[in-house]
Amino acid sequence: MSETVGQETRYDARALNALLAKMPAVERVIASAQAQPLIAIYGRTQVLAAIRATLDGWRRDAQAGTLIAPADAAAPFAPESVIDNAAKVLAARVQNRLRPVFNLTGTVLHTNLGRALLPDEAVRAVVQALAQPVNLEFNLATGKRGDRDDLIDDLICELTGAEAATVVNNNAAAVLLSLAALAPRKEVIVSRGELVEIGGAFRIPDIMGRAGARLREVGTTNRTHVSDYESAINKHTALLMKVHCSNYAITGFTKSVELDELVPLARANGLPVAVDLGSGTLIDLTQWGLPAEPTVRTTIDAGADLVTFSGDKLLGGPQAGLIVGRKALIAKIKKHPLKRALRVGKLTLAALEPVLKLYQAPEFLRERLTTLRLLTRPVAQMQESAMRALPVLQQALGDAYTVSVEPMFSQIGSGALPVDVLPGSALVVRHAGKVGSGRALMKLERALRALPRPVIGRIAEDALRLDMRCIEGANEVAFIAQLAELRL
Known part of the structure; x- marks a missing residue:
């Protein structure tokens, strides 16, 4: 006997044994005609594992009383039914876990979504480096072993004014x-x-400790004076360090020591000044109406002996950490054993070089550097994109939700300029019901993430907001086309 309760079918011992007896043997299923196309695609080993996983899962569900069996109890256990389920198992198993998504969060440099998107020149260079041998550490002029930093250090120095780089x-x-x-x-x-x-949760003091250096804090949270540095200098001091606070801002009664004050003090005491710029940019962003951010060149020109910054933030390149500064200091850094452990591979260098070369033609940078193009995208373009997507999304959602196009403020992201926002436009989805709005929006958010190319938005102020800043060109076409597949 069996009894259906809600979404569960409960079996007594006799019914359960009869049900389990109808499940086909693994060898029968894999020898069936229906299995052969799967074997041709995935190989016998994987198909066999998927069939076993399907049958084992059904047995567990039956024993737990959670297997939903239709009137014809034999139907779900026919070889073709097993193969259908195994095909789904295989499709999920072979799908890469690192997948393309649509970033509609309103954060351009989203850490969780891979930060900067590479321009076409960098993508082509990476593909070439993947498919062919490259002169990573081979000097083509001498025929001897080379230094991988030689591929880009002169380019970095040209753009930053530094003596050396790694x-x-x-x-x-x-x-x-x-x-x-x-x-x-x-x-x-x-x-x-x-x-x-x-x-x-990586903190400057923790990094300093792991590096074997001793932190000497000076000043207070909101106010530090040059006299604080001066009184802290002693025979154990190795360097003075400034950290650009790109991921937060302190306002009100504040005072910080700038390089024009710190550098003379360091010179008088024979000490180097190191500056961690964090996001780092090579060009003045204000010319495009973006918030001001110190450039690497102005930091070097102000007297910094060493500057560190990221490659995948405002620079618009691949994940990397760039160190520029005085030749003697860079040489010492390159000789340290950690350098080999922390060095980059050929793919990073292949992507970084063409990105840096874009900066040699700054008049074309806005069009060619993907990050800068997205940060400066006109509001009108985003509104037009949203209007094209609106009727398709509304039709997919039906009467349970309302969709509108509304202004929205985007963020640069990845700790860059945290208090500054960029005006934009978004699709805003609200639940039409009077109750259960939160649950309905979370259900929709999950459904968008379940699409073949997941759509990542954000829920705020009782609405799901889909910022259109990072959706352009072919991506917009693909995004709109996929909305028809949305299932709630």
Whole structure:
């Protein structure tokens, strides 16, 4: 006997044994004609595993009383039914976990979504480096082993005004390596107001400790004076360090020490000044109406002996940590054993070089550098994109939701300019019902994430907001076409 209760079918012992007896043997299923196309695609080993997983799952569901069996109890256990389910198992198994998504969050440099998108020139260079041998550490002029930094250090120096440069995995690695090489078992003086925490709970004091340097805090959270640095300098001091607070802002009664004050003090005491710029940019962003951010060149020109910054934020390139500065300091950093552990591979270098070369023609940068193009995208373009998507989304959602096009403020993201926003336009979805709005919006948000190319928006102020800033060209076409597949 069996009894259906809600979404569960409960079986007594006799009914359960009869049900389990109808399940076909694995060898029968894999020998069936229906299995052969799957074997041709996935191979016998994977198909066999998927069939076993399907049958084992059905047995567990039956024993737990949760298997939903139709009137014809034999139908779900026919070989073709097993193969249909196995095909779904295989499709899910072979799908890459790192998948393209549509970023409609309103954050351009979204850490969780991969930060900067690479321009076409960089993408082509990466594909070439993937498919062919490259001169990663081979000097084509001498025929001898070369230094991988030689591929891009002169280009970085040209753009920043630094004497020398090197590249590691990310900016945290750049700070770690610099401190390990220049300040082992010595003190590094930093303002208390600059002891920031970056993404993933990584903190400047922790990085400093792991590097073997000793932190010497000066000043207070909101106010630090040059006299605080001066009184802290002693025979154990290795360097003075400034950290650009790109991921937060302190307002009100504040005072910080700028480079024009710090550099003379460091020179008088024979100490280098290191600056962690964090996001880092190579060009003045205000010419495009974006908020001001210190450039690497102005920091070098102001007297910094060493500057570290990211490659995948405002620079618009791949994940990397760039270290630029005085030749003697860079040489010491490159000799440290950690350099090999933190060095970048050929794909990073392949992507970074063409991105840097775009900066040699700044008059074309807005059109060619993807990050800058998205940050400066006209509001009218975003409104037009939203209007094209609106009727398709509304039809897919039906009467349960209302869709409108409304202004929205985007963020640069990844700790860059946290208090500044960019005017834009978004699709705003609200639940039409009087109750259950929160649950309905979360259901919709899950459905959007379940699409073949997941759509990532954000719920705020009792609405699901889909910012159109990062949807352009072919991506917009694909996004709109996919909305018809939305299922709630």
